[in-house]
Amino acid sequence: MVPISLLVTVEIVKFAQAMFIAWDINIYDKDRQMPTRVQSSNLNEELGQISHIFSDKTGTLTANIMQFRRFSAGMTAYGSYENQIRPESEAKLIASDSTL
Numbered sequence: 616m617v618p619i620s621l622l623v624t625v626e627i628v629k630f631a632q633a634m635f636i637a638w639d640i641n642i643y644d645k646d647r648q649m650p651t652r653v654q655s656s657n658l659n660e661e662l663g664q665i666s667h668i669f670s671d672k673t674g675t676l677t678a679n680i681m682q683f684r685r686f687s688a689g690m691t692a693y694g695s696y697e698n699q700i701r702p703e704s705e706a707k708l709i710a711s712d713s714t715l
Contacts, residue, residue: 629656 633653636642642651685694 626656629659632659 633656636658637651637653639651643649683694685692687693
């Protein structure tokens, strides 16, 4: 059994730690011009729990950045075919459409 006063004390400590995280001026996103926003009192428990690190063969950390390539909705296509490897049949289809 756990006394209720201990649970209350733990929640107060979590709240205080969340406030210290929000007040820390070193945690600031310069790109978005945003300070840290703490939306959960459990944030401090989740910090430092890294289970996987992805790196290439040299051991350097890599960024997982998605780039927009193509999108089609109905009869409208967005994006381009630049720098993409196309199947030969698709390349012929595109070439025949451009001659029309």
